[in-house]
Amino acid sequence: METKKWVVDIEGNLSTTYPHIKEAAELLKKNEVIAFPTETVYGLGGNAKETEAVNKIFQAKGRPSDNPLIVHIADQAQLQEFVSTVPTVAQKLMDHFWPGPLTIILPAIKDVVSERVTAGLSTVGVRMPDHPVALALLKEAGLPLAAPSANLSGKPSPTSAKHVWKDLNGRIAGIVDGGITGVGLESTVIDCTSVPPIILRPGGVTKEQIQQVIGEVNIDPALTKEDEAPKSPGMKYTHYAPQAPLQIFDGSVTFVQEAVNRSKSSGRKVGVLATDETKQQYEADVVISCGSRSDLSTIANRLYDSLRAFDETDVDIIISESFPKTGIGEAIMNRLEKAATLPIQREE
Numbered sequence: 001m002e003t004k005k006w007v008v009d010i011e012g013n014l015s016t017t018y019p020h021i022k023e024a025a026e027l028l029k030k031n032e033v034i035a036f037p038t039e040t041v042y043g044l045g046g047n048a049k050e051t052e053a054v055n056k057i058f059q060a061k062g063r064p065s066d067n068p069l070i071v072h073i074a075d076q077a078q079l080q081e082f083v084s085t086v087p088t089v090a091q092k093l094m095d096h097f098w099p100g101p102l103t104i105i106l107p108a109i110k111d112v113v114s115e116r117v118t119a120g121l122s123t124v125g126v127r128m129p130d131h132p133v134a135l136a137l138l139k140e141a142g143l144p145l146a147a148p149s150a151n152l153s154g155k156p157s158p159t160s161a162k163h164v165w166k167d168l169n170g171r172i173a174g175i176v177d178g179g180i181t182g183v184g185l186e187s188t189v190i191d192c193t194s195v196p197p198i199i200l201r202p203g204g205v206t207k208e209q210i211q212q213v214i215g216e217v218n219i220d221p222a223l224t225k226e227d228e229a230p231k232s233p234g235m236k237y238t239h240y241a242p243q244a245p246l247q248i249f250d251g252s253v254t255f256v257q258e259a260v261n262r263s264k265s266s267g268r269k270v271g272v273l274a275t276d277e278t279k280q281q282y283e284a285d286v287v288i289s290c291g292s293r294s295d296l297s298t299i300a301n302r303l304y305d306s307l308r309a310f311d312e313t314d315v316d317i318i319i320s321e322s323f324p325k326t327g328i329g330e331a332i333m334n335r336l337e338k339a340a341t342l343p344i345q346r347e348e
């Protein structure tokens with residue numbers, strides 16, 4: 001399949017952008033799938049109500065079918081069509097964080113969105129993205145769009161059209177290129193069918209921000225358990241992972257360098273995922289900084305691009321620094337720990 005690419009001007013030059021949005025929206029209405037930028041990562045969108053379209057999303061990504069998809073909307077009024085009730089806390093969250101990087105799990109009306117979207121659950125995850133291109137496309141198509149991240153399953157999520165192209169060229173109908181995404185990590189997922197609500201995935205909206213709006217919130221216990229070792233062999237290589245195995249070392253530069261030295265002495269080419277403050281201090285085959293420690297939001301923004309950059313090198317192993325789990329750091333560490341194939345090591 002030929003994958004079209006439309007470069008759009010997100011600063012809002014509508015006269016040149018609109019024809020591209022229109023062409024992409026026409027393809028969506030014909031049950032084709034299109035990658036588009038959101039404020040978090042690029043999504044791979046398809047008509048959430050049509051199983052034919054949703055099947056194409058799963059096929060293009062090679063995604064396991066028991067993992068439900070997020071439905072994207074441009075207007076809260078669209079919820080009436082496929083959500084049965086909106087609890088008060090959910091309404092508060094929407095009013096406060098939408099459009100924005102928060103996915104809210106709500107009770108679904110049966111048989112409106114494809115059951116491939118909900119993976120057969122009685123709930124549906126919904127969000128309104130805060131990106132002019134995503135919103136324009138949603139409005140022009142006039143459809144709720146199911147959209148997982150637009151990467152091959154298992155790879156780091158795409159934060160640029162170049163990443164999407166690398167993974168999905170030839171597998172999807174088109175890519176709307178709106179430049180680099182802002183947050184760089186996926187939305188926070190919160191289940192509002194439980195009281196109090198439960199954060200299932202940390203992301204662009206922090207737990208602290210959510211607590212300020214609704215008070216009590218729980219965290220999925222699976223997230224707070226230290227993921228010292230992959231739970232099962234099948235989980236090993238499944239998420240956000242670059243080609244080379246990755247291991248996190250939590251400690252000083254000396255502690256990280258010692259790990260580098262051990263790998264080097266066994267004849268391996270070693271990459272280090274470092275920060276602006278430390279990158280000059282390592283002796284390794286490849287050193288990539290994902291930003292300054294003084295600004296975790298930049299680290300979030302560049303994390304996936306940095307992980308993908310190692311795929312362009314010939315390193316055999318990636319040794320990563322660790323980050324504080326405060327604010328967006330919680331999401332950064334969640335993704336890094338999922339990308340890791342070996343247990344995290346901490347300095348005594």
Ligand code: TXA
Nearest residue numbers: 040042043068069070123124125147148149186187189
């Ligand atoms: O920022 C994002 O959320 C991006 C952009 C494209 O919007 N999308 C994204 O989608 O990250 P995806 O498919 O990669 O992640 C969806 C997450 C998965 O962890 C999935 O299990 C969860 O949301 N999810 C979706 N529907 C759910 C439901 N009904 N119940 C529980 N979890 C759900």
Ligand code: MG
Nearest residue numbers: 148149157186
């Ligand atoms: Mg994903």
